[in-house]
Amino acid sequence: MIYLCRHGQTFHNREGRLQGRSESDLTPLGRAQAGAMGELLFDLVRRDPPADWRIVASPLRRARDTAETIGARLGLPVATDERLVEIDVGEWSNRLREEVRGENPHLHGDDAWGFHAPGGETYEAMMARITHWLDEQASEPERRLIVVSHGVAGRLLRGAYAGLSRAETLAQDIPQDAVYRLMAGQIERFDCAPIAEHA
Numbered sequence: 094m095i096y097l098c099r100h101g102q103t104f105h106n107r108e109g110r111l112q113g114r115s116e117s118d119l120t121p122l123g124r125a126q127a128g129a130m131g132e133l134l135f136d137l138v139r140r141d142p143p144a145d146w147r148i149v150a151s152p153l154r155r156a157r158d159t160a161e162t163i164g165a166r167l168g169l170p171v172a173t174d175e176r177l178v179e180i181d182v183g184e185w186s187n188r189l190r191e192e193v194r195g196e197n198p199h200l201h202g203d204d205a206w207g208f209h210a211p212g213g214e215t216y217e218a219m220m221a222r223i224t225h226w227l228d229e230q231a232s233e234p235e236r237r238l239i240v241v242s243h244g245v246a247g248r249l250l251r252g253a254y255a256g257l258s259r260a261e262t263l264a265q266d267i268p269q270d271a272v273y274r275l276m277a278g279q280i281e282r283f284d285c286a287p288i289a290e291h292a
Contacts, residue, residue, distance in 0.1 A: 095230065095254075095275040096134060096239045099247050100151075100159040101126035102269050109190045112243075113182035113213070116154050122288065126270050127159040129285035131166030133272055134239060137283065138167065141237060150241040151177040160241040167239075176226040177250075179243035180219055183212030204263035207245060216259065223249045247273075255280055 101123030105112045119127065138146055150160035152173040160171040185193050185207075200206035208216045227250060230236055242250065244267035252262025254275050270285045 094237050096137065097247055097250060097273040097275060098130050098134075098159065098163070098239070098241045098271075099244055099267055099269050100153075100155040100241060101130075103155050105187070106269075111182050111185050111188055111190055111193065111207070111210075112155075113180055113186045113210075114153065114178065115186045119155055119158055123155070123159075123269070124162070125288045126285070127162035128166070129270060129288055130159070130272055131163040133283060133285050134163055135166050137272070137274070138237070138239075146237045146239060147172065148239045148241070149174050149177065151175075151179065151243060151246065153178060153243070156241045156243060160239075163239060163241065169239075174226060176222045177240065177242045177246060180207055180245040181210075181212075181214040182207055183210040183214075185210040185213065204260065219245070220249050220253065224253045226250075227253050251275070251280055254278075 101119045103112065103117040103123055104120055105117035107120055146167065146169060148160050148164050148169050148171045150156045150171055150173050152175060157171065157173065164171045194201065197206070197209070200209055205216060208214065223246060230238065248262055248265045248267060251265060251273060270288060272283045274281045274283065
């Protein structure tokens with residue numbers, strides 16, 4: 094069983110900047126979202142002994158910080174795995190999303206537009222590393238994992254798990270205040286309690 098989370102809101106998210114592999118800290122709202130995911134997961138996993146669960150995160154700081162907050166609530170350490178890292182958006186890293194889209198009108202309406210970044214990662218390469226990680230977990234079906242990753246990486250992970258097409262995979266929602274349970278070939282979404290606005 095896997096519980097999959099996206100990191101909380103970052104300053105780049107709030108500004109509409111493409112992050113990719115670059116670092117951006119959690120905003121106050123992002124830290125509150127991480128805390129809310131920790132509370133939700135505490136309720137979801139409390140039927141099982143905490144020692145049965147492991148937390149693994151992307152090594153990027155925003156995912157690690159979210160995972161550490163969740164881990165503190167559950168009393169669990171956090172491990173990292175490079176395969177869970179976000180898409181590499183190459184030369185578009187740190188640029189405003191709307192600026193990039195304005196310069197590339199031919200990509201409007203293309204859910205895969207982020208994979209067209211000069212020097213960036215392709216859909217096929219990213220799906221290969223995500224699928225490799227997922228296949229490794231499938232070899233131990235009794236594993237209980239809490240995974241903290243990213244928007245695009247989370248989409249691909251859910252898409253690979255559910256056997257979705259490329260279009261279906263990229264059309265999925267990427268909330269920062271919800272948790273997905275991947276179990277027995279099914280995906281179920283659990284929303285966090287509402288969070289008050291933060292400065």
